[in-house]
Amino acid sequence: GDSVTQTEGLVTVTEGLPVKLNCTYQTTYLTIAFFWYVQYLNEAPQVLLRSSTDNKRTEHQGFHATLHKSSSSFHLQKSSAQLSDSALYYCAFPVTGNTRKLIFGLGTTLQVQP
Amino acid sequence: DTTVKQNPRYKLARVGKPVNLICSQTMNHDTMYWYQKKPNQAPKLLLFYYDKILNREADTFEKFQSSRPNNSFCSLYIGSAGLEYSAMYLCASRGLGGRDTQYFGPGTRLLVL
Numbered sequence: 001g002d003s004v005t006q007t008e009g010l011v012t013v014t015e016g017l018p019v020k021l022n023c024t025y026q027t028t029y030l031t032i033a034f035f036w037y038v039q040y041l042n043e044a045p046q047v048l049l050r051s052s053t054d055n056k057r058t059e060h061q062g063f064h065a066t067l068h069k070s071s072s073s074f075h076l077q078k079s080s081a082q083l084s085d086s087a088l089y090y091c092a093f094p095v096t097g098n099t100r101k102l103i104f105g106l107g108t109t110l111q112v113q114p
Numbered sequence: 115d116t117t118v119k120q121n122p123r124y125k126l127a128r129v130g131k132p133v134n135l136i137c138s139q140t141m142n143h144d145t146m147y148w149y150q151k152k153p154n155q156a157p158k159l160l161l162f163y164y165d166k167i168l169n170r171e172a173d174t175f176e177k178f179q180s181s182r183p184n185n186s187f188c189s190l191y192i193g194s195a196g197l198e199y200s201a202m203y204l205c206a207s208r209g210l211g212g213r214d215t216q217y218f219g220p221g222t223r224l225l226v227l
Contacts, residue, residue: 004156033214044118044220045204050213090157094214098164101147102206102216104156 002027004091006105013081013112021076021108023065023091030096034067034074037090039107045090049076081112120205120219127199127226133192135222137205143217144210146188148180151202151221160203163188195226 007022025034033052039045051058051067051074058065065076074091088109092102121136137146147162161170163182170178177199179191192199202223206216 035215037218042220045218047215050215052213094216099159099162099169100145100208100214100216101159101162102149102157104158106154106156 002029002093002095002103004093004103004105006089006091007108008106010109010111013110015083015112015114016080019078019081019085019110019112021089021091021110023074023076023105025072025074025091025093025103027093027095027103032094032096034093035091035102036063036065036074036076037092039088039090041087045088048089081110083112083114086110086112118205118207118217118219120203120222122222123220125222125224127192127195127224129196129226130194133195133199133224133226135190135203135205135224137188137190137207137219138186139207139217140186141207141209141217142185143207144185145208146182147206147208147216148178148188148190149204149206150174151204152200157204160190195224197226200224200226 003026005024013019036049037045038048054069063078090107092104094100118139127133148160149157151157160174182188202221204221205219208216
């Protein structure tokens with residue numbers, strides 16, 4: 001079946017250091033796009049990154065991710081974490097067909113400490 | 115404006131009582147979704163409306179109802195709440211040509227006692 005596996009639980013990083021959140025997926029669909037959503041405390045999940053092109057780096061707000069279909073991965077990285085990056089991060093992709101429902105991972109909480 | 119609003123943000127319900135959650139969007143999106151998020155689980159689709167057509171997931175078919183009186187509003191209705199309904203309920207909307215992007219509301223946290 002369709003699934004997303006993310007770095008589990010809580011990732012703690014010191015401000016200014018690099019961070020990487022892993023995301024791998026499994027699907028039988030010819031998937032159109034992959035997303036990273038970020039959810040700050042008490043706010044709505046919002047799109048951080050979207051990619052539909054294999055092996056192309058996508059960047060936004062200092063974060064970047066490259067979709068690698070050969071390894072079924074879409075890892076999220078940032079070279080220098082900021083305190084304001086502390087949030088819950090979801091990796092997800094929509095299934096094809098009328099539903100377009102999102103298949104989510106469990107989410108990874110990123111905590112950036114001073 | 116890509117805002118999706120949900121009311122209430124927090125809901126306390128008693129076992130056996132009905133619960134009605136509201137979602138609204140002003141983006142004229144044709145599709146609206148309801149997801150359920152429980153601790154240590156991924157968000158899971160419950161149902162969605164494409165225009166006026168309701169589609170419910172097979173495993174939640176009998177547990178949730180929904181209505182969409184107009185394009186902007188969508189409700190999620192639980193006829194008789196059970197303890198297992200305690201969760202975060204996320205509403206999302208998507209427009210045609212939106213490159214599959216779903217816009218989410220902040221969620222309603224439901225606690226059933």
